[in-house]
Every structure is written in C-alpha cells, then in structure tokens.
Amino acid sequence: MTMRFGVSPIAWMNDDMPELGGDTSVETVLADAAAIGFSGIELGGRFPRQAGELAPLMARYRLDLIGGWWSMRLLTRSGAAEIAAMRRHLDLLEALGAPVFIAAECSDAIHGDRTRPLADAPRLSARDWPLFGERVSAVAAHVETRGLKFAYHPHLGTVVERAEDLELFMTHTAAHVGLVADTGHLALGGVDAVSLIRRHPGRIAHVHAKDVRGPVFERILRERGSFLDGVVAGMFTAPGDGDLDFGPVMRALADTAYEGWIVIEAEQDPKIADPRTYSRLGLATLKQAAGAAGVIPAAAAAEYRPW
Numbered sequence: 001m002t003m004r005f006g007v008s009p010i011a012w013m014n015d016d017m018p019e020l021g022g023d024t025s026v027e028t029v030l031a032d033a034a035a036i037g038f039s040g041i042e043l044g045g046r047f048p049r050q051a052g053e054l055a056p057l058m059a060r061y062r063l064d065l066i067g068g069w070w071s072m073r074l075l076t077r078s079g080a081a082e083i084a085a086m087r088r089h090l091d092l093l094e095a096l097g098a099p100v101f102i103a104a105e106c107s108d109a110i111h112g113d114r115t116r117p118l119a120d121a122p123r124l125s126a127r128d129w130p131l132f133g134e135r136v137s138a139v140a141a142h143v144e145t146r147g148l149k150f151a152y153h154p155h156l157g158t159v160v161e162r163a164e165d166l167e168l169f170m171t172h173t174a175a176h177v178g179l180v181a182d183t184g185h186l187a188l189g190g191v192d193a194v195s196l197i198r199r200h201p202g203r204i205a206h207v208h209a210k211d212v213r214g215p216v217f218e219r220i221l222r223e224r225g226s227f228l229d230g231v232v233a234g235m236f237t238a239p240g241d242g243d244l245d246f247g248p249v250m251r252a253l254a255d256t257a258y259e260g261w262i263v264i265e266a267e268q269d270p271k272i273a274d275p276r277t278y279s280r281l282g283l284a285t286l287k288q289a290a291g292a293a294g295v296i297p298a299a300a301a302a303e304y305r306p307w
Helices: 026-036 051-062 080-083 088-094 129-147 165-172 185-186 193-201 216-222 227-233 247-257 276-295 298-303
Strands: 003-007 065-072 101-106 149-152 178-182 204-209 259-264
Touching: 003 276, 026 051, 026 080, 026 276, 051 088, 065 088, 065 276, 080 088, 080 129, 088 101, 101 129, 129 165, 149 204, 165 204, 178 185, 178 193, 178 216, 185 193, 216 227, 247 276, 259 276
Parallel strands: 003 259, 065 101, 101 149, 149 178, 178 204, 204 259
Antiparallel strands: none
C-alpha cells in the first residue's frame, strides 16, 4: 500500500478569497512546501497554466503535482459541454502527470459569495438527481480515459454538502465516480469520514485532511454568516489543532488499503495562522497517526516534529 503526503496551497493563498495571501508568490508556496517535507502539492489558482512553465517550476522544488480543482456547471450544461470546457485544465494535469482530477458542482454554489449565508446552500430536487448523476458519471468516465482518477468533492455551500446529499449522490452516480474524503467538509456537513471510508472504500479516490473548530462553525450558522465568514473566523484548521481525531481516519484508510495522496488543507487567514507552522503541525499529526495505524514505521513517524 502506498500513501503519500501532500499539501494544498490554500493555506498560503485562497482562491475563493484572493485577498487572503494575495501578496504571496507561487515560488514562496512551493519553497515552503518542499522545506516542510511534502512531496507533492495541488494546483493553486495563481499557478502557471502552461505546462512548459509549470513543469520546470515544480521540478525546481522537487514537488509532484497532485491534482487540481475544477468547478463544474452540470446543472446548466451537458456532460459533453462540460468535457469541452475543462479540456485545457485536464490537458495541463495530464501533461504534468497529476493522478487526480478534483471537481465539485458549482452552478448555484455559495461558498465564494460572502453576501450569502452558509445556511442557504442550494439543494437539488428529487427530479434533478438522475440527470445530474448521469452527467457526473459521463465526465468521470472521460477523465478516466485520460489516466486520472476523478474525485468528486462534497463541499459546504454546494448541492452535495450534507449526509443526505451524499447518499443521493452515491445512488445516482456510477461506481467509477470517485470521492474526495475531505475530513473537514464532511464533518461540518454531518458526515462521518471514517464511516464513509469503510462503507465505500472503492469510491475514495483522494483525501483532504483538515481539522475543524465546531463552535466557530455553529456560531457562523447561528449568525447567518457566509462560508467565507467561517473561513476568516477559523472554522477550519490543520490536523492536530481542532476537534477531529485523525487516528481512526488513518486506520480506516489502512484497513481499506487506500492508495493515493493525503493532502493537508486548511483554509485560514495566513496573517493569523502562519501556513508553515500549521502545515508542519498537520504533517506531524498525520504521520503520527499513520505510524500508529501501521501505514508507516512508528519510528519514522516519531522522527518528524512540527518545529
């Protein structure tokens, strides 16, 4: 079994809220990620979009490109139109050897709009699910023909947010449609990540490891704040700094023979939560949990310290 630890650039520069980390260069992010000890990183919104420019940049810091987010619009266009729209993005990921294509339905999503309360996330009607599932399945099948895993990301503020949304998604999509097991979004959406991994091991195509601060999230809902209000307030953090226990997550991944990337991701304000400090803590937390689960030697896990 092979698991590798990577990181998302979102702790340094936030695509949904560009003012968070807007003065940070891509080179700084890559240099920090390499220095901390990560072997790969996901694509950020400000990364170069030309393979000839991005490939040597990644090679300079000895980092693999893990994958990149794509915002689908399948509620308003066909699967064929979606495939045409994402061609250049998919071409870039394929050219750099990225193994994962991360996607979420964003037609009516509110996670990027600070004026809309998180409690008002969109919902699909019963009659909409079959066609939506058919279109997602078609896109996923196309991605697989290009040699990448398709990984659908349940996400707060979108049509696949809650436990009931995820169950309907699983019912109406084909078995080849993979999932991102994002511990933070799942927890705040009322989904137990460990149970999901154990019930649907064949569907888990990618893992995002983020921690949560439940009281902050509850306050945001109570005050009808937006997703981005929650990010700024600190409802997410790195593993080891919040409410979640990553030991059972790593044991579930080990028991189900998960092979792939585990990406540390925590949307925070980098001026408040230093990305280097929190990413080190996240990596140390996951390596210690992996050692306890037998995924990596316990001695190797113990050698890694967050500072």
